[in-house]
Amino acid sequence: MELQFLGTGAGMPSKMRNTSAVVLNLSAEGEGYWLFDCGEATQHQILHTSLKPRKIAKIFITHLHGDHIFGLPGLIGSRSFLGGDDLLDIYGPYGLREWLETTLRITQTHLNYTLRVHEIEDGVVFEDENFRIIAQSLRHVIPCYGYRIEQKPLPGKLLIEKAVEAGVPKGPLLKRLKDGEDVTLDDGRMVISKDVTGAPQVGFTVTILGDTSYCDSAVALASEADILVHEATFDMETGNLAAEYGHSTIGDAASVAKEARAKALIANHISARFMPSDLAKLQAQGEAIFPTLHIAEDFARFEWKDGEIIRLEN
Numbered sequence: 597m598e599l600q601f602l603g604t605g606a607g608m609p610s611k612m613r614n615t616s617a618v619v620l621n622l623s624a625e626g627e628g629y630w631l632f633d634c635g636e637a638t639q640h641q642i643l644h645t646s647l648k649p650r651k652i653a654k655i656f657i658t659h660l661h662g663d664h665i666f667g668l669p670g671l672i673g674s675r676s677f678l679g680g681d682d683l684l685d686i687y688g689p690y691g692l693r694e695w696l697e698t699t700l701r702i703t704q705t706h707l708n709y710t711l712r713v714h715e716i717e718d719g720v721v722f723e724d725e726n727f728r729i730i731a732q733s734l735r736h737v738i739p740c741y742g743y744r745i746e747q748k749p750l751p752g753k754l755l756i757e758k759a760v761e762a763g764v765p766k767g768p769l770l771k772r773l774k775d776g777e778d779v780t781l782d783d784g785r786m787v788i789s790k791d792v793t794g795a796p797q798v799g800f801t802v803t804i805l806g807d808t809s810y811c812d813s814a815v816a817l818a819s820e821a822d823i824l825v826h827e828a829t830f831d832m833e834t835g836n837l838a839a840e841y842g843h844s845t846i847g848d849a850a851s852v853a854k855e856a857r858a859k860a861l862i863a864n865h866i867s868a869r870f871m872p873s874d875l876a877k878l879q880a881q882g883e884a885i886f887p888t889l890h891i892a893e894d895f896a897r898f899e900w901k902d903g904e905i906i907r908l909e910n
Contacts, residue, residue, distance in 0.1 A: 597622060597747075597800055598899045598908070599823065601864060601892045602641040603633075606829045606843070607663055610868040613894055614641050615663040618825065618864070620745065620802065621647075625726065628653040632743065632804045632825075638667035639674050644895065650680030654722070656729070657688030658806025659740035660695065669699045676708045687714045687721050687731075689739045716741065732817050734808035736842040741806055744817045747799025751776045751789075759792040800900050803858070807865065809839060810848040818856035822900055826852055827865035828891070831874075832881050846878045850885035860905040864892040 598621040605613030615635025622630060628651045631638075642649060649671060657665055665688075672684065686692070693713040700707070714721065721743075722729040730744040754774040764770060764787055769779045773789045780786050803821040807829075808814055818824040826849035830838040838845050844852075846863060853861035863882060870878060875891055882889045890898065890907060897908040 597625065597802070598897060599802070599825070599862070600645065600647065600897045601862075601894060602638055602645070603635045604864040604866055604892045604894055604896070605663075606827070606865045606867045608868075609636060612872070613866060613868065614638070615667070616658075616865060617641065617667065618804065618892075619647060619652075620804070623651070625747070627726070630654045630656065630745075632656045633658055633664040633806070634666075634668040634671055635663045636666040639671045641894065642671075648678070649675045650678050650682075652680070652684065653682065655684070655686045656743050656804075657686065657692055658734075658742065658804075659689055659736060659738055660691055661738065661807070664806070665692075665695075668696065669703070669705065672696075672707065672711065673700075673705045676706065681709045683710045683712060685712050685714060685722075687716050687729075689741065690715045730817070732813045734806055734813055735811040736807045736809070740808060740842075742808065742814060742817045743804050744821070745802045745804070747801070749796040749799055752794035752796050755792050755794060759787070762787045762792060764792070802900075803856075807843060809842050809844060810852065814852045815856045818852055818858050821856065821858045822903075823860050823862060823898070823905060824853050824856065824858040825862045825864060825892075828863035828878065828882070829865050829867050831870070831878055846882040847885060850882040850889060853886040853889075858886075859903075860888045860890070861886055862890045862892050862898060866891065 600619045602617040603614035616633040617638040618632050620630040631652050716731050718732050721731045728746045731741045734740045734742050772779050776789050778788050801821045802823045803818040804825045828846040828849045829843040830845045832847045835845050849863050895910050899906045
């Protein structure tokens with residue numbers, strides 16, 4: 597699993613940071629890309645990466661402020677031009693369907709694929725055999741959601757020596773056993789998957805929050821998460837502005853991570869008032885509360901591997 601940030605700014609684009617968008621790259625898990633928010637010029641940001649818009653399978657919108665949705669019509673139109681013909685599911689607050697349908701109708705944007713819009717409420721908004729996604733309302737100036745992405749337990753590792761001792765030949769039967777399926781050998785004997793595999797492996801949990809002041813629902817969504825993505829629009833000295841505009845300080849983000857017992861925190865949605873020279877101060881303020889802290893910049897990539905967050909080179 598990999599996270600790639602396409603926009604990490606707050607409110608409007610700046611020379612250093614575009615508006616909000618982050619891709620959860622689940623290619624290794626066979627799910628393609630899931631995009632969270634789609635601020636202005638997100639598709640232009642994608643051009644500077646190896647990401648392919650046609651591989652975007654799901655889009656999750658946290659709220660309907662422009663810096664989180666103004667890139668959406670262009671992206672879904674370009675996805676059609678670029679050969680994307682698979683179903684696209686978009687999840688978000690009430691009003692998203694009307695806005696999208698009106699925009700596409702007035703601009704006569706034709707899509708070569710089925711677009712399915714889900715207007716969500718608190719609770720499970722998506723679930724299949726591999727993943728469950730839970731949404732919960734946050735504290736912002738308009739309705740806004742955070743998303744908790746849970747990977748379900750994975751099959752245990754194949755104990756190859758036990759499988760060979762049981763008479764399983766090399767080939768597809770080994771994979772079927774690893775995937776949890778019992779198999780029958782040529783001599784009629786059945787080999788039970790659980791007898792030749794280890795205990796199921798715990799999947800990862802990623803929490804991606806929209807704009808929010810500190811709130812209990814943010815802590816609940818982030819509970820025991822491997823990675824928490826939390827906005828940090830302001831520093832500790834401008835907490836009065838954070839409260840006024842429904843945003844968080846770097847200290848609020850770190851406090852949520854600490855209370856939730858998350859393993860790692862990635863702070864984004866950084867105000868343009870903060871120059872590169874200010875980031876060390878932001879980092880220090882957050883680390884004083886929660887040490888495993890990263891501040892994302894546009895195009896930053898993070899991998900979760902073997903229980904550890906790794907910042908990748910671009």
